[in-house]
Amino acid sequence: MAPSGYRGRLREVLEGIGAEEGDELEVVTPDGQTFVGYLIARPEYADEDVITIKLRNGYNVGIAFTEGTVIRRLAAGRAPAFRRGEIPPQDPSLPRVALLGTGGTIASRVDYRTGAVRPAMTTEDLVSVIREVLELARIDAEVVLSLYSENMTPRDWSLIAERAHQRLVDGYDGIVIAHGTDTMHYTAAALSFVLQRPPVPVVLVGAQRSSDRPSSDAATNLMGALTVAARSSFAEVCVAMHHWHSDDEIAVHRGTRVVKLHTSSRDAFRSVNAGPIALVREGRIEVLAEGLNPRGSEDYRYEPGFDERAYLLKFWPGMRPSVLEHLASEGVRGFVLEGTGLGHVASSWIPVIRRLVRDGVFFGMCSQCRFGRVNMNVYDNGRDLQAAGVTPLDDMLPEVALVKLMWVLHRAHDLEEIRRLMLTRIAGEIGDRSEPVRLRP
């Protein structure tokens, strides 16, 4: 059948060589890159002058058709033809998974002329990326938001949490949330505090390279996330992303223990001060952590609400404490300080902190070292900071502490209650001292 969705000069060339959907093509770009794969119908997210082929590794790749692009037909249809929007009837015994799109690279198309990325995801788009999902679960996809994740705010976390909560109440077997990677770890922490001990997994997933690029991790990450959502024995708010370099291993990170630790690599997401809670390999889930909330948990609590009057501030040499007073005068009710080493800021900050604490402002201390826990009992300065009212936050990640403080401020109305809640382990955000954690060599 003639390939659908293509227009203009690209369509003329495809017709000229008699290319049909499913035919094996070779596409050579003007700069000499060669791609071999099966022609598929233009997906919704691709431009009309971008030819999309399915590579042998299962990825789709979109290649801009420009002056000098050469397309050859190698062989007649060998792969099943993929038609836009066509989804075969699914096995009703499969688990039901709700897929919530919020934007980001995983659910986006790249405009090859400007490099712009626009979020776009339907179940059809998803299936056009990777047909194997149909064997995993019955998927209901919906777009909740279409945002670059750096534009997300606590109000967006609440929106996502509310929609996920509805889907939990609806009885889905799992929730997958497709999310931009820039702030996915902040959202994961937020959902961890709002959706406590959920009955089924809530899995955030992203991609470091968009699904129409050859090296995209969208398909494998999504498959891993869907596997967890549909079949895991545990029900945690978690993040599923590539594990190290492996193309066939997905790491599952606890929502309060994960950060984006590399700007661009596919294995950018890492559990910090803890290991991943599970790995997904060849469709099998290997559980690594103990004491996880089990699927079917009846202790589910929906605890929505964030107060944005929290502030995360990274300390550095020469930084003056007057900024604390300014921010408090603007209404900030609590600070998470990213101190140095075991949890320090300059001694010159102590009088300002003491004064603000007396006014009821919370100060929590994390470390900018990224790995390890604070210990404010080792040095004079740490002791003095504690005496001034600073609360050491153990091995909580600064980003997680910020999100938690927003969540706590919504609930607690005096300093003692804020401190008590900040030090109460709500969603695995504070480490178990019995398990020593090391930087991996």
Place this chain on the structure above:
Amino acid sequence: MAPSGYRGRLREVLEGIGAEEGDELEVVTPDGQTFVGYLIARPEYADEDVITIKLRNGYNVGIAFTEGTVIRRLAAGRAPAFRRGEIPPQDPSLPRVALLGTGGTIASRVDYRTGAVRPAMTTEDLVSVIREVLELARIDAEVVLSLYSENMTPRDWSLIAERAHQRLVDGYDGIVIAHGTDTMHYTAAALSFVLQRPPVPVVLVGAQRSSDRPSSDAATNLMGALTVAARSSFAEVCVAMHHWHSDDEIAVHRGTRVVKLHTSSRDAFRSVNAGPIALVREGRIEVLAEGLNPRGSEDYRYEPGFDERAYLLKFWPGMRPSVLEHLASEGVRGFVLEGTGLGHVASSWIPVIRRLVRDGVFFGMCSQCRFGRVNMNVYDNGRDLQAAGVTPLDDMLPEVALVKLMWVLHRAHDLEEIRRLMLTRIAGEIGDRSEPVRLRP
């Protein structure tokens, strides 16, 4: 000979069992810990009721003598006696190294009752910690500062740089700077910009555990630093600290490529977006990087001066841009933003940034991901931020970019000049794109 420097009940017990310096003792603490080692004279830094013994691994350990501590004399003097302040004449053909103390755990004693740490270092103290240094170099030690490193400011960087410069001009064969670890990487960056292409190495060194604790890394780190200062073929501003878990390997990091990446582990310092430039193992230096500034370089330039009107700010979801305007109104001339992912902040920040850039305020972008480089050409938002005047800072570490901006602001008087200097590679702070760098698994 009778052990010197001990007082009170401890002295009575030592005299009672006839213990002399160099005798092998067993000390059992009330909580059952057992230490075996040679009795040495009380070092300057130890309290009078703390017994100091030299363990077989060469470390000194100070043990608080309290009710219930048991001391046994196992054998008569087997080790050479160490007397406080006694330094034998040194071989005049050895390299001359200047050791500058600035404070920190490496040159400190612990008060076992309060946990307080006070800096204290003389050549004698140093020798009491590790006598082998005498075989490496003739060492002139002096105390430049006695600060917890979280209390350091750019003025202190200038003081340290000036003293190191004098010692370089004096013709020393190497400089070692003992420094608290909390902000050692900031100081290392600062010295890298001020002491350009020095004729001999300038090596910062710290300790994660003080030298009178059993697991102290002070001795091995100092030996590694002195080895580099005295004998390396390269002359770089660098940091020498434990390499991973190994007790017999010291990593040498470029001063503009290193951060403290763990709050407490001995291998806390890591080169980021680069490898260490050298390793020291069993007294031998293995050079790993190419193109290093050679010992004997005649291109040395002393470029002092920092302008503190620079600001490092970490972005997070929901953070409002009004803080930029407040800080600019307080005199800030340039910002380093720790953005998300490839270098983003919320789109809502763009109008504020554009306005401030028009007023001549510099904005540089780094990533909070810690590893990897920014790329502000991939997404619309990155392009819009660049159009508003934000300068992407490649793979420069945010802490290094802050220090560099202070150094640049002292020299550049308009925005174009600031941008040009920020993107000029001065001291290895911007990566070479040809060497791919990976997170280690």
